[in-house]
Amino acid sequence: LARVLCIANQKGGVGKTTTAVNLADALAKSDRRTLLVDLDPQCNATSALGAKAVDHHPLLMDEPLSDLQVGIYPDTLAVLPGSRNIDDVQRLAASDETDRRHLLSRLATTHATFDTVVIDCPPSLGRLTQTALMASTEVLMPIQCEFFAMEGLTQMIEVIRDVMHSETSQLDFGGILLTMYDPTLELTLEVDAEVRDFFGEVVFETVIPRDINAAEAPSHGQSVLEYAPRCRATRAYIELCMEVLERDDES
Amino acid sequence: LARVLCIANQKGGVGKTTTAVNLADALAKSDRRTLLVDLDPQCNATSALGAKAVDHHPLLMDEPLSDLQVGIYPDTLAVLPGSRNIDDVQRLAASDETDRRHLLSRLATTHATFDTVVIDCPPSLGRLTQTALMASTEVLMPIQCEFFAMEGLTQMIEVIRDVMHSETSQLDFGGILLTMYDPTLELTLEVDAEVRDFFGEVVFETVIPRDINAAEAPSHGQSVLEYAPRCRATRAYIELCMEVLERDDES
Numbered sequence: 146l147a148r149v150l151c152i153a154n155q156k157g158g159v160g161k162t163t164t165a166v167n168l169a170d171a172l173a174k175s176d177r178r179t180l181l182v183d184l185d186p187q188c189n190a191t192s193a194l195g196a197k198a199v200d201h202h203p204l205l206m207d208e209p210l211s212d213l214q215v216g217i218y219p220d221t222l223a224v225l226p227g228s229r230n231i232d233d234v235q236r237l238a239a240s241d242e243t244d245r246r247h248l249l250s251r252l253a254t255t256h257a258t259f260d261t262v263v264i265d266c267p268p269s270l271g272r273l274t275q276t277a278l279m280a281s282t283e284v285l286m287p288i289q290c291e292f293f294a295m296e297g298l299t300q301m302i303e304v305i306r307d308v309m310h311s312e313t314s315q316l317d318f319g320g321i322l323l324t325m326y327d328p329t330l331e332l333t334l335e336v337d338a339e340v341r342d343f344f345g346e347v348v349f350e351t352v353i354p355r356d357i358n359a360a361e362a363p364s365h366g367q368s369v370l371e372y373a374p375r376c377r378a379t380r381a382y383i384e385l386c387m388e389v390l391e392r393d394d395e396s
Numbered sequence: 397l398a399r400v401l402c403i404a405n406q407k408g409g410v411g412k413t414t415t416a417v418n419l420a421d422a423l424a425k426s427d428r429r430t431l432l433v434d435l436d437p438q439c440n441a442t443s444a445l446g447a448k449a450v451d452h453h454p455l456l457m458d459e460p461l462s463d464l465q466v467g468i469y470p471d472t473l474a475v476l477p478g479s480r481n482i483d484d485v486q487r488l489a490a491s492d493e494t495d496r497r498h499l500l501s502r503l504a505t506t507h508a509t510f511d512t513v514v515i516d517c518p519p520s521l522g523r524l525t526q527t528a529l530m531a532s533t534e535v536l537m538p539i540q541c542e543f544f545a546m547e548g549l550t551q552m553i554e555v556i557r558d559v560m561h562s563e564t565s566q567l568d569f570g571g572i573l574l575t576m577y578d579p580t581l582e583l584t585l586e587v588d589a590e591v592r593d594f595f596g597e598v599v600f601e602t603v604i605p606r607d608i609n610a611a612e613a614p615s616h617g618q619s620v621l622e623y624a625p626r627c628r629a630t631r632a633y634i635e636l637c638m639e640v641l642e643r644d645d646e647s
């Protein structure tokens with residue numbers, strides 16, 4: 146069975162896409178056959194790796210996913226591109242019972258050919274994110290160390306709990322990741338302490354530092370690991386990947 | 397007729413709430429009777445001014461808005477709080493025909509008592525943001541000067557155009573605001589040049605600098621104008637307010 150990591154947080158701009166893309170790349174470089182799925186109508190994860198958004202979302206079509214995915218590295222990394230088609234966006238967002246079953250069965254076909262699947266979600270707690278959580282084995286929540294970060298957390302945790310308690314779910318809480326971390330700012334240290342007090346071990350030891358290379362890499366269609374192999378964000382995402390792989394061995 | 401400014405962008409974390417709160421405060425300080433409306437399920441605009449999220453969203457209730465708003469300064473600034481109630485959130489997001497008409501007529505009641513209304517939207521292009529655009533006289537789009545900022549812009553512009561062309565709309569394009577601006581970063585200067593080339597005069601001359609005071613102020617329940625009256629973000633939001641008021645005189 147593949148590990149399916151859902152990268153989700155309703156708060157916007159916290160580093161969901163940056164984490165999804167760079168973690169997927171680090172997993173591929175650790176020889177895990179990895180698929181990055183773009184569920185965000187902005188299609189940022191698709192273009193961050195140099196792929197193009199498509200006219201119809203692959204999860205709403207009938208062809209096999211293997212015909213619709215875009216290879217990034219032969220054998221180890223592929224992207225299931227997103228779509229900006231307004232009808233598809235609304236259909237995915239509404240995720241009614243029929244579409245939800247279809248999406249879940251489409252995503253289940255990935256287990257046969259991939260070791261890990263990473264799903265990038267839009268900044269929302271709506272039905273599409275809930276469907277993505279239902280398809281996942283674990284949820285990873287990026288949090289920026291700022292005041293508003295703590296506000297929406299309880300709502301998010303409630304939705305995750307609801308999905309974990311539903312019959313068909315196989316969802317575990319994968320972890321909380323602190324992003325755009327700047328240890329010189331008082332606010333960063335305050336939120337770090339509050340989050341670790343509240344969530345304890347669930348919070349990854351690895352934090353992702355604020356590093357302009359992470360923001361520049363997507364404009365070159367590359368992961369930060371490819372764009373700036375020795376920068377601080379690259380080292381942090383490699384460390385995160387090792388922590389994610391260790392957590393697998395333990396459970 | 398009141399001016400109704402819709403602060404919208406589907407990209408997350410670009411400074412929508414920070415702009416809505418601080419522009420509303422600056423307008424109130426310029427003696428415009430101002431109402432800040434929180435349409436985001438995270439209720440960040442509500443707590444940024446020290447108010448509390450409520451159990452039911454005021455726009456979905458029947459009492460007069462004047463009974464449901466929270467006064468920040470007597471006579472010049474009030475906030476219509478948001479709600480995290482999951483049923484209200486889903487009803488607002490779905491914004492079906494009946495609810496949409498109800499929301500629009502509720503928002504129309506604000507014209508009698510306020511000079512300006514500022515609406516903070518969630519990071520989405522869905523029906524709720526479209527309803528907010530329908531209720532507005534102008535849309536103000538904060539953009540962070542980073543690569544992903546340019547990606548979702550065309551979709552956003554299309555939605556705004558659709559609303560502007562519908563019969564009942566009174567929507568103008570208010571302007572594009574560059575936020576978290578750091579002139580020492582190459583990426584900031586590149587995106588600035590690209591946005592101004594493409595949009596010209598529509599882009600406000602005022603840019604909002606990256607300033608930690610803007611991120612700290614909400615944890616004190618204050619606008620940045622109150623929290624740090626002489627900081628760079630405060631000066632920028634006062635300048636923005638003057639530009640917004642000038643644009644009114646011209647049109």
Ligand SMILES: Nc1ncnc2c1ncn2[C@@H]1O[C@H](COP(=O)(O)OP(=O)(O)OP(=O)(O)O)[C@@H](O)[C@H]1O
Pocket residue numbers: 156157158159160161162163164185189266267268324325326353354355356357358359360361378406407408409519542543544545
């Ligand atoms: N470690 C980092 N250092 C510096 N900039 C970063 C870092 N991580 C992300 N960014 C930048 O911050 C912005 C927000 O990140 P990103 O788009 O990944 O967040 P998101 O949660 O996916 O946003 P959305 O809610 O819109 O989907 C982007 O412009 C990105 O390039």
Ligand SMILES: Nc1ncnc2c1ncn2[C@@H]1O[C@H](COP(=O)(O)OP(=O)(O)OP(=O)(O)O)[C@@H](O)[C@H]1O
Pocket residue numbers: 155156157158268291292293294407408409410411412413414415436440517518519575576577604605606607608609610611612629
């Ligand atoms: N000028 C600024 N300087 C420094 N930090 C800022 C500035 N403006 C906003 N921030 C911080 O950046 C983060 C994102 O801003 P904000 O929450 O206002 O964006 P948003 O677009 O409303 O996000 P969402 O899409 O989740 O609604 C917040 O933590 C905020 O405090």
Ligand SMILES: [Mg+2]
Pocket residue numbers: 161162163185189266267
């Ligand atoms: Mg994203």
Ligand SMILES: [Mg+2]
Pocket residue numbers: 412413414436440517518
């Ligand atoms: Mg906001």
